[in-house]
Amino acid sequence: MSEAQVVAGQARSVPLRRALPHLVRDPLGALVHFGNQAGGEVVRLNLGTFRPYLVTHPEHLQQILRDRTNYIRDPESMLWRGVRRVVGDAVLVTEGELWESSRDTLQPLFTAKRAEMLIDRMAVAIAEAVDALDEPARAGQAVDAITLMSRVVCQATTRVLFGKKIPVPDALQIYAHLDTITRTMVSRLLAPGLPYWIPLPGDRAFRNAVAGIDSLVLPIIRKERADPGDGDDIIATLCRPRADGFQASEEQIRSDVVAMFSTANETTIGVLSWLWPVLETHPEVASRLYAEIDEVVGHGPVQRTHIPELRYTRMVLDEMLRLWPAGWTIPRTAVGEQVLGGVRIEAGATILVSPYATQRMEAFWDRPEVFDPERFAPDRPKRRYRYSYFPFGGGPHQCIGQYLFLLEAPIIMATLLSRFRFRLGQPADLKPRLGASLRPRPNTVTLLPRERASVS
Numbered sequence: 001m002s003e004a005q006v007v008a009g010q011a012r013s014v015p016l017r018r019a020l021p022h023l024v025r026d027p028l029g030a031l032v033h034f035g036n037q038a039g040g041e042v043v044r045l046n047l048g049t050f051r052p053y054l055v056t057h058p059e060h061l062q063q064i065l066r067d068r069t070n071y072i073r074d075p076e077s078m079l080w081r082g083v084r085r086v087v088g089d090a091v092l093v094t095e096g097e098l099w100e101s102s103r104d105t106l107q108p109l110f111t112a113k114r115a116e117m118l119i120d121r122m123a124v125a126i127a128e129a130v131d132a133l134d135e136p137a138r139a140g141q142a143v144d145a146i147t148l149m150s151r152v153v154c155q156a157t158t159r160v161l162f163g164k165k166i167p168v169p170d171a172l173q174i175y176a177h178l179d180t181i182t183r184t185m186v187s188r189l190l191a192p193g194l195p196y197w198i199p200l201p202g203d204r205a206f207r208n209a210v211a212g213i214d215s216l217v218l219p220i221i222r223k224e225r226a227d228p229g230d231g232d233d234i235i236a237t238l239c240r241p242r243a244d245g246f247q248a249s250e251e252q253i254r255s256d257v258v259a260m261f262s263t264a265n266e267t268t269i270g271v272l273s274w275l276w277p278v279l280e281t282h283p284e285v286a287s288r289l290y291a292e293i294d295e296v297v298g299h300g301p302v303q304r305t306h307i308p309e310l311r312y313t314r315m316v317l318d319e320m321l322r323l324w325p326a327g328w329t330i331p332r333t334a335v336g337e338q339v340l341g342g343v344r345i346e347a348g349a350t351i352l353v354s355p356y357a358t359q360r361m362e363a364f365w366d367r368p369e370v371f372d373p374e375r376f377a378p379d380r381p382k383r384r385y386r387y388s389y390f391p392f393g394g395g396p397h398q399c400i401g402q403y404l405f406l407l408e409a410p411i412i413m414a415t416l417l418s419r420f421r422f423r424l425g426q427p428a429d430l431k432p433r434l435g436a437s438l439r440p441r442p443n444t445v446t447l448l449p450r451e452r453a454s455v456s
């Protein structure tokens, strides 16, 4: 008998004795498993006092993500509380007027056209960040794989988003604080119902890290607010009074700055960290990728004109976003009573939308667990459902940074691989670790200068 019981007139429900142990043991695998078991139907996960609906069918996802009236991103929901303790009422988590105001201010910085304009700035910032890897590579030094990717991404992203307002050493420190926050937040994420007055391990480190970020970010914001310049970076844009005279408060600006910094870095690092384990376990993908980059970029540097030529690079990236979408869950709350896929959902219910689950489901993908960039070949027929692949969400809250990411990430991949080959310290593991985004298990990487690697 299936483990989901049919309850008349209501969603199928996965009973507590099955849902809880599976989710505790392997939360990501459990979401895919429950989605597959339900064959895309809406299913309810009974976790005791918390009983969210898991929605995985692309048609239902489309209905939810495009409808900001009936399905909201509820900042008060238990799942968002931890994030809000870091980023307050930032554009990333809010709804309503606060969200509209921040989104209106930031949106013009993130159009496809503007991302295009930033390509040269990005390429230079990335080349500079990658230059710093020459020395450890020449010394044959093994480096923690995430740290290596974080340095490159953090330096490049900070330059692109914040100009020179946040100096690189400060950016690396902010990133280190955010890393502490991400690690210490996991215990709260796993116990979303627990009140904050009950201390959990990591709470103090979390608070210190938030204070550490503020001590670096607030002086920059105060200086900019006192004398707003006409720069095109995020801080200048947020600090300038808008055309209608509205000026955001210091607290609001701080929230948006920290949210933009953290999300841009965390997501980009999260996705690109899969590059090494993927190439290690898929030599045929690696040779094709190296061949493309050798042919298009040679020894570099990456130029604007190379980007449309890096087709296979983009296919590899799209497939990494399918299997390890950094935004692995996009929770929503039903405002009133809703009917979705023939199932009644009560007002206030939490709805789990998960790109990770849907993008790995048998009903929507052939051999979903296999890494195969060919799925994204430009001549492939169009996918049946728009929302079977939605790493950047959809509807009004669709990711503001996607155009930037989709240009920045191939430049990083091509810059790194035009200069280096690599060796991992331990066998590659493709099973993700759950955190704010999805990261590979810890490993070390030794970069090998490309010439030396091809001779040996």
Ligand code: HEM
Binding pocket: 073, 091, 092, 093, 103, 260, 263, 264, 265, 267, 268, 271, 325, 326, 327, 330, 331, 391, 392, 393, 394, 396, 397, 398, 399, 400, 401, 402, 404, 405
């Ligand atoms: C791999 C890279 C990225 C992934 C997978 C990703 C994923 C997502 C997803 C799924 C959402 C939807 C959230 C929701 O509907 O509740 C989102 C929203 C958002 N993302 Fe990204 N993101 C990425 C990169 C970035 C970057 C580079 C930036 C900034 C430069 C960014 C800024 C934002 C912001 C501000 C929102 C909130 C938009 C709104 O609610 O109006 N993201 N992202």
